[in-house]
Amino acid sequence: MNSQVVTNPEDIARLYRELSLFPSLSRADVGPVVTSQYGGKYSNIYTEWSQRDLDRNENVNFCRQYIVFHDDKSVVYSGASGNCTEIKGELQSKDSPSGDMKAVVRECTIKGEDKQFLEIWSKNIKMKSINLTALKKHGKVYEDDQFGCLVWSHSETHLLYVAERKRPKAKSFFQSESPELSSIGDEEETVSSEEKETVKGEQFVFHEDWGEGLVGKSCPVLCVLDIEGDNVSVLEGVPDNISPGQAFWAPGDTGVVFVGWLHEPFRCGLKFCPNRSSSLYYVDLTGGKCEQLTSGTSAVSSPRLSPDQCRIVYLECAVFGPHMQCSRLCMFDWYTKKTSVVVDVVNRPGEDGFTGIYSSQLSRQCWSADSQRVIVSCPQRSRKDLLMVDTSTGSVTSLTSKSDVGCWCLLNIERDLMVVSCSSPNCPPRLRVGFLPPRDSQEELVWVTLEDSQMLPEIDWQILTFTPPPEQDNSQYPGLDFEALLIKPKEVKDGVKLPLIVTPHGGPHSVFVADWFLYSSVLCRMGFAVLMVNYRGSTGYGQDNILSLPGNVGTQDVKDVQFAVESVLKGDEFDMQKVAVSGGSHGGFLACHLIGQYPGFYKACVSRNPVTNLASMIGSTDIPDWCMVEAGFDYTTDCLPDPAVWEQMLNKSPIRYVTQVQTPVLLTLGEDDKRVPSKQGIEYYRALQAKKVPVRLLWYPGNNHSLSKVDAESDGFMNIALWIIQHLWK
Ligand SMILES: CC(=O)N[C@@H](C)C(=O)N[C@@H](C)C(=O)O
Numbered sequence: 001m002n003s004q005v006v007t008n009p010e011d012i013a014r015l016y017r018e019l020s021l022f023p024s025l026s027r028a029d030v031g032p033v034v035t036s037q038y039g040g041k042y043s044n045i046y047t048e049w050s051q052r053d054l055d056r057n058e059n060v061n062f063c064r065q066y067i068v069f070h071d072d073k074s075v076v077y078s079g080a081s082g083n084c085t086e087i088k089g090e091l092q093s094k095d096s097p098s099g100d101m102k103a104v105v106r107e108c109t110i111k112g113e114d115k116q117f118l119e120i121w122s123k124n125i126k127m128k129s130i131n132l133t134a135l136k137k138h139g140k141v142y143e144d145d146q147f148g149c150l151v152w153s154h155s156e157t158h159l160l161y162v163a164e165r166k167r168p169k170a171k172s173f174f175q176s177e178s179p180e181l182s183s184i185g186d187e188e189e190t191v192s193s194e195e196k197e198t199v200k201g202e203q204f205v206f207h208e209d210w211g212e213g214l215v216g217k218s219c220p221v222l223c224v225l226d227i228e229g230d231n232v233s234v235l236e237g238v239p240d241n242i243s244p245g246q247a248f249w250a251p252g253d254t255g256v257v258f259v260g261w262l263h264e265p266f267r268c269g270l271k272f273c274p275n276r277s278s279s280l281y282y283v284d285l286t287g288g289k290c291e292q293l294t295s296g297t298s299a300v301s302s303p304r305l306s307p308d309q310c311r312i313v314y315l316e317c318a319v320f321g322p323h324m325q326c327s328r329l330c331m332f333d334w335y336t337k338k339t340s341v342v343v344d345v346v347n348r349p350g351e352d353g354f355t356g357i358y359s360s361q362l363s364r365q366c367w368s369a370d371s372q373r374v375i376v377s378c379p380q381r382s383r384k385d386l387l388m389v390d391t392s393t394g395s396v397t398s399l400t401s402k403s404d405v406g407c408w409c410l411l412n413i414e415r416d417l418m419v420v421s422c423s424s425p426n427c428p429p430r431l432r433v434g435f436l437p438p439r440d441s442q443e444e445l446v447w448v449t450l451e452d453s454q455m456l457p458e459i460d461w462q463i464l465t466f467t468p469p470p471e472q473d474n475s476q477y478p479g480l481d482f483e484a485l486l487i488k489p490k491e492v493k494d495g496v497k498l499p500l501i502v503t504p505h506g507g508p509h510s511v512f513v514a515d516w517f518l519y520s521s522v523l524c525r526m527g528f529a530v531l532m533v534n535y536r537g538s539t540g541y542g543q544d545n546i547l548s549l550p551g552n553v554g555t556q557d558v559k560d561v562q563f564a565v566e567s568v569l570k571g572d573e574f575d576m577q578k579v580a581v582s583g584g585s586h587g588g589f590l591a592c593h594l595i596g597q598y599p600g601f602y603k604a605c606v607s608r609n610p611v612t613n614l615a616s617m618i619g620s621t622d623i624p625d626w627c628m629v630e631a632g633f634d635y636t637t638d639c640l641p642d643p644a645v646w647e648q649m650l651n652k653s654p655i656r657y658v659t660q661v662q663t664p665v666l667l668t669l670g671e672d673d674k675r676v677p678s679k680q681g682i683e684y685y686r687a688l689q690a691k692k693v694p695v696r697l698l699w700y701p702g703n704n705h706s707l708s709k710v711d712a713e714s715d716g717f718m719n720i721a722l723w724i725i726q727h728l729w730k
Contacts, residue, residue, distance in 0.1 A: 003496060003499065003527065003575075003578075003729075004489070004492070004493050004496050004527045005499060005526055005527035005528065005725065006525075006526040006527055007725050007729070009718065009722060012522075012526060012718065012721050012722070013718060015522050015525050015526060016522050016714065016717055016718070017054060019518060019521050019522050019525065020052045020054065020518060020714070021051065021052075022051075022428035022429070022453060022516070022518075023049040023050060023051035023062075023428075023429070024049065024050050024051075024421075024428075024429050025047060025048075025049055025409075025411060025421040025429050025431060026048050026049065026050050026061070027046075027047065027048040027411060027412075028045060028046065028047045028048075028411035028412045028419035028421075028431070029045070029046040029047075029094075029095060029412060029414075030043055030044075030045055030412055030413075030414035030415070030417055030419060031043050031044035031045070031046065031095065031099045032097075032098060032099040033072075033415065040069060040076075041069065041070055041071060041072065042067055042068060042069045042070070043067075043068050043070065043414075043417065044065055044066070044067060044068075044081070044099075045065065045066040045067070045068055045419060045433065045450065046063060046065050046095070047063060047064050047065070047066070047411075047419075047431060047451075048061060048062070048063050048087065049061070049062055049063070049064065049084070052710050052713070052714070053710065054710060054714055056710075057709075057710045057711050058709075058710055059709075059710060060086060061086070061087045061090075062084045062085060062086045062087055063084065063085055063087055064080060064082070064083070064084045064085075064451070065080070065081050065082055066078060066079065066080050066081060066431075066450045066451075067079060067080075067081045068417070068433055068448075068450075070417065070435070072415070072416075072435075073416070073435050073437075073438070074435055074446065075433060075434070075435070075446070075448045078433065078448055078450055079450075080450070080451070089106050089107050089108050090104055090105070090106055091105040091106065091107050091116070091141060091143040092104070092105040092141070092143050092148065092150040092161070093105070093150070094150045094151070094152060096152045096156045097152060097154065097156065098156060100122060100123075100156070101120055101121065101122045101127075101152075101156065102120075102121040102122075103118065103119065103120055103121075103150060103152065103159050104118075104119040104121065105117075105118055105119075105132075105141050105143070105150060105161065106118075106119055113133075114133075115131060115132075115133040115134070116131075116132045116133050116140065116141055117129050117130060117131055117132060117133075118130045118132055118141075118159070118161075118225055118232075120227060128227070128230065130225065130230060130232070132163075132232065135232055136166065137166060137223070137232045137233070137234055138163035138164060138165060138166050138221055138223055138232075138234055139163055139164030139165060139166055139167065140163060140164050140216075141161055141162070141163045142161075142162040142163060142164070142217060142220055142245070144213070144214060144217070145361060146210070146213075146214060146217075146245060146246075146270055146271060147162050147210075147214075147217065147220045147243070147244075147245025147246065148161070148162050148245065149161060149162055149245070149246060149247050149248065151247065151248050151249060152249075153249045153253045154249060154252070154253050154309075155253055156227075157226070157227055157228055158224050158225060158226055158227060158249075158253070159224070159225040159227065160222065160223070160224055160247055160248070160249060160256060161223050161225075162220045162221070162222060162223065162244070162245055162247065163220070163221060163223050164216075164217065164218065164219060164220065164221070165218075165219035165220070165221045165234075166234075167207075168197045168198060168199045168202070169197065169198045169199075170198070170199055170200070170201075170202035170203040170205075171198050171199075171200055171203065172200065172201075172203060173200045173201060207219075208266060208267050209267065210243070210261075210267050210269065210270040210271075211267065211268065211269030211270060211271065211622030211623070211674050211675070212269050212271050212622050212673070212674040212675040212704060212705050213271035213704065213705070213706075214269075214270060214271060215672070215674065215704075218267075219243065220243050220244055220245055221234045221235070221238070221244070222234070222235040222238060222244050222247050222256060222258060222283070223235070224256075224285075235256060235283055235285075235288075236288050237283045237284075237288040237289060237290040238258075238260070238281070238283060238290060239260065239281075239290060241262060241263065241264045242260030242261060242262055242263065242278075242279075242281070243260065243261045243263050243267075244258045244259070244260050244281070245258060245259055245261070246258060246259045246301065246302065246303060247259075248303070248305055250282060250305075250334075251305070251309035251310070251334055252309070253285075254284060254285060254286070255282055255283050255284040255285045255286075256282070256283050256285065257280060257281070257282050257293070257303060257305070257312065258280070258281055258283075258303075259278050259279070259280060259281075259300060259301060259303060260278060260279055260280075260281045260292075261276050261277070261278045262276070262277040262278065265637050265638075266637065268622060268623055268624065268625060269621070269622030269623040269674065269675060271675075272323060272324065272360070272507075272510075273323045273623060273626075274299055274301050274315070274317060274323075274324065274327075274360040275299050275317055275318060275319055275320055275321060275322070275323055275324075275325065276299055276319070277296070277298075277299060277319045278298075278299050278300050278301065279292050279293070279294045279295065279296045279298075279300060280292075280293040280294045280300055280303055280312070280314060280332060281293060293332055293337070293339075294314075294316075294330075294332065294339060295339075297319070298316050298317065298318060298319060299316065299317050299318065299319050300314050300315065300316050300330075301314065301315050301360055301361065302314055302315045302359075302360075302361050302362040303332075304362055304364075304365070304366050304367065304374075305367075306367045306371040307367055307369060307371050308371040309334070310333065310334050310335060310371065311331050311332065311333050311334060311371070311391070312331065312332040312334065313329060313330065313331050313342065313362070313366070313367075313374050313391065314329075314330055314331075314332070314362075315327040315328070315329060315330070315357070315359060315360070315362065316328045316329075316330045317345075320625055320629065320634075320635050321550075321629060322509045322546050322547065322549075322550060322629060323507070323509055323623070323626060323629075324358065324360065324507065324509040324510060324539050324546070325345075325358075325509070325539075325543060325546055326345045326346055326347075326355075326356035326357065326358060326539070326542065326543040326546065327345070327356075327357045327358065327359060327360075328341050328342075328343065328344055328345055328357070329341075329342045329343040329357055329374065329376070329389060330342060331391055341394075342374075342389060342391050342394050343356075343357055343389055343394055343396060344394075345543050346542055346543060347542055347543045347544045348542045348544055349541070349542050352396075353380075353401070354380070354387075354396050354398075355379075355380050355381060355540055355541055355542050356540075356542060356543065357376060357378050357387070358378045358379045358511070358539040358540050359376060359377070359378040362374075362376060363375070363377065363409075363410045363411060363412060363413070364412060365412050365413050365414060366410065366413060367413070368413070368416055368436055368439070369415045369416045370438075370439060372390065372391060372392060372439055373388055373389060373390055373391065373436070373439060374388075374389045374391060375387070375388055375389075375399075375410050375413055375418065375436070376389060376410070377408055377409050377410040377420075378540075379511045379513050379539055379540030380398070380401065380540055381463075381483060381534075381540050381541055382406075382463045382483045382484075382485055382511070382512065382513055382514055382534055382540070383401070383406050383407065383463075383513055383514050384406070384407040384408055384409065384513040384514075384515065385398050385399070385400045385401050385408055386398070386399040386400045386408045386410055386418075386420065387399070388436070390439070399436075399445055400422075403422075404424075405422045405423070405424055405427070406423070406424040406425065406461070406513065406514020406515065407422065407423045407424065407513050407514055407515035407516070408420055408421075408422050409421045409422070413436065416435050416436040417433060417434075417435055417436075418433065418434050418435070418436055419431070419432075419433050420432050420433075420434070420447075423453075423515050423516040424461065424514055424515070424516065425459060425461035425485065425487045425514055425515070425516060425517060425520065425521070426455055426456045426457075426459035426460070426461055426487075426521075427453060427454075427455045427456065427516065428453040428454075428516045429453060429516060430449055430451060430452055430453045431449070431450045431451035432447045432448060432449050432450065433447070433448050433450055434446055434447040434448060456521065456525075457490060458489060458490050458491065458524070458525060459487060459488075459489070459490065459521060459524050459525070460487070460488055460489070460490040461485060461486065461487045461488075461514065462485075462486050463483055463484075463485060463486075463514065464483060464484045464485075464486055464564070464567075464568065465481055465482075465483050466481060466482050466483065466484065466560070466563060466564050466567060467481045468480075468481070468482070468536070468559070468560060468563060469563070472556070472559050472560075472563065474536065474548045474552070474556065476548070477536075477544045477545070477547060477548035480536050480541070480542075480544065480545050480548055481541075482533075482534055482535055482536050482538065482541070482545070482560055482564075483534045483541075484512075484531050484532060484533040484534060484564050484568075485512050485514060485530075485531075485532040485534075486529065486530075486531055486532075486568065487517075487520050487521075487524050487529065487530045487532070488524060488528075488529035488530070488573070489524055489525075489527055489529070492573070497572065497573065497574055497575035497578075498527070498528065498529040498573055498574050498575065499527070499528050499529070499574070499575055499578035499579070499580070499724075499728055500528070500529045500530075500531060500565070500568070500569070500574045500575070500578065500579045500580070501523055501528050501529070501530050501531070501579075501580045501581070501582055501724065502531045502533065502561065502564075502565050502579065502580070502581045502582070502594075502602075503520070503530060503531065503532050503533070503581075503582050503583055503587065504532075504533045504535060504557070504561045504581075504583045504586075504587045504590040504591070505532065505533070505534065505538070505583070505586075505587050506583065506584050506585035506586040506587040506588070507537075507538070507539075507585070507586050507587075508535075508537045508538070508549055508553065508557060508586040508630065509537060509538070509539050509546050509549070510538065510539055511534050511538040511539045511540045511541075512532040512533075512534055512538075513540070517532075518713075518717075519717055519720075520532065522717065522721075523721065526721065528724075529573070529574060531564065531565065531568060533560065533561045533564050535549075535556075535557045535560035535561055535564075535590075536548050536549060536556060536557070536560050537549025537550075537553075537556070537557055549630070550629050550630050550631075550632055551630075551631065551632025551633075552632070553586075553589070553630045553631070553652055554589075554593055554651075554652035554653065554654070555652075557590055558590060558593045558594060558597055561590055561594060562594065562597075562598060562601075565579065577603070578603060578728040578729075579601065579602055579603060580602060580603060580604040580605065580606070580724045580727075580728060581594050581595065581602045581604075581605050581606070582605070582606035582607075582608075582720060582724075583606075583607065583608070583610070584607075584608035584609055584610070584707070585608070585609050585610065585611060585675070585676055585705065586611055586630075587608075587610075588607035588608050588609060588610025588611065588612075588676075588681075589610055589611040589612065589653075589654055591605050591606065591607045591610065592605070592607055592610055592612055592654030592655075592657075592658075592661075592665075592684060593654045593657065595661050595662075595663040595665070596654055596656075596657025596658060596660050596661050597657055597660070599660045599661065599662050599663075600662050600663070602663045603663065603664075603727050603728050604663065604664055604666075604723055604724045604726075604727035604728055605663045605664065605665045605666070606665075606666045606668070606720045606723060606724070607665060607666070607667050607668075607681070607684070608667075608668045608669075608707055608716070609668070609669055609670055609673050609675070609676045609678070609680075609681065609705055609707060610654070610667070610676065610680060610681055610684065611653070611654075611676050611680055612653060612654050612655045612680045612681065612683055612684040613649075613650065613653045613654075613655045613680060613683055613684075614627045614630070614631050614649035614650070614652060614653045615627075615646040615647075615649040615650045615653065616679070616680070616683060617676065617677065617680055618641075618649070619641075620677045620679065621674070621675060621676060621677060622674045622675060623675065627649060628645070630652075631645070631648055631649045631652055632648065632652075633645055633648075654684070655683060655684060655687060658684065658687040658688065658691065659691065661688065661691065661693050662693065663693075663727075664693065664694035664695065664696075664723070664726075664727045665684075665688055665693065665694070665695045665696075666695075666696050666697075666698070666719060666720060666723040667681045667684065667685055667695065667696070667697045667698070668697075668698045668700065668707060668712070668716050668719070668720075669681040669682070669697065669698070669699055669700065670700050670703035670704050670705060670706075670707050670712065671699060671700060671701045671702065671703060672701075672702065672703060672704045673703075673704050673705045674704065674705065675704075675705035676705060678699075681697065682697070685697050694727075696719075696723065698715070698716065698719055700712040700715075700716070
């Protein structure tokens, strides 16, 4: 075998173990400015990281702090202040604005019972520990990014968070009565208030939740802890037809601003679906009156209050339609109550190259100190860049497009000190800080690395651009191009042609940006080239690119991937007899389509939680609208099965081509997948078995659509690598 590919399982496992050590950055907070007696200024940077622990079979979260000496506009000196500390049981935490206190929502098990506490720490003392579970004011606290928040009031006397609405205790009609005696009178029997609230016949009522990644999250409520009074109240006034989240204190702490998602007539999956009908609301704490601040005809997310507490920026996109779209950056003026569009949707990138804003989540803090600019990190074609938006003029300036780093994520900005994570396909995440230059200044932005990571010299990467041939142009959206990331070993022995693994992304409206990818890095270190295709329909290239795909899935996207593969195979770098395809979700849909539409071209196929039959998916997925939209139909909540629609869906699905499949297929399924139910993979598995096509199915209990738990991710990788080796060199 004239190749340089690592094939020994133990060697592969060693490579995986080595590269899986690199942690990812999940959070950074900037502490207050401290001035020393000599006039020197410094701030503490608190960071949180996540790292795979293969031995404990879990993702370990830890924090590390740094100190940055500065003069309010440049970094003078910086360094770590102490080593890492593992974080256990902390669902959420947040320092108070002054830095004097820290709030922690902690989950722990006491005598076999899960309990949640809200802790207030000050200096070296845990001042308070409020047993939220015992208070019975609400259900579990939300720790997710979709709804969750933990926000200090500007006065630092109250804390705002989101929890599940309290549900009355349910019992059977046939459960024997066991009244609780109270202390009042020895004869008198007083049933506790909880017993009074108990309802019969409700034990098995279905409570729909917000779907994949939000299982069990059904009816969020806004909760406020009065720190001095030690009491928790559930905010009233929130309309019954919405689910509130992403809340923060209004100017002067007069009330609370939040996003409300419409949950009538029913909830659809919300994760990766910022296109759900939603509005900004304000509930006034004194009168309890709730006011809708935005129209209610769109989908909004990520409201962020300016430091001068005068304006709120937020993201907006259309309701239903493609799940990820080009967003508008909008602004609500607190005093005029007027909304305005700061950055509009970009249908086609202009001369300046700006392709639009593609983000479902602004960083927790994104405003400049002057309350004039907003920093957004979002995909721009196959890169992820930091964009500075002037909210007065709407101008957009990239702060990082000239960098050789492919992926920049804004973690936080405080008093113009930005904290970012930056990475590339050959460089794991690094932690950097830098001051945003004053508005209209020509000063250069200087980045200082607080935590470096090692560049992997063995990995080479580049971005390739493709223009579909005329016969594949989209007549409704003509002239669109697309890209792919090509990752390959830097050193190739003479005479060796590289085996190629083609990986189209999922979504389909998402994008591969030039980030650090564990799977691609290990495969590259094993000796494979990896082609990560951003076919037409990807985000980051303009709204027209996105809109070109719905109705054309199974053809346009498939042809784009095949065109990219055949284009790179024209060179003599790659062995066209050793090409594999691998994808997840919609990427799995494409992988199955490619082996069905190009029989024998791919020598191995890996399909993770794949969409295999749109017609059978629509009745079981948490995103039924996705099936209609991607098949080219409008969706309404009262739409019913229609044979003609199902026929179209079937015709656009990979299951339709299964009779042509020759390529051995490895399927990996998550048992708890609400997005693409595992029955999709099993349907395809059975069809292949019936055709006696070599097929292997891996089933991961406790895993959902992301297949991202340490067991599924690591075992999945080993099986994928060995499956590809087995069938490329048989
Ligand atoms: C962009 C994105 O992820 N879209 C979601 C609706 C989604 O989950 N799509 C599934 C089908 C997938 O991951 O491809």
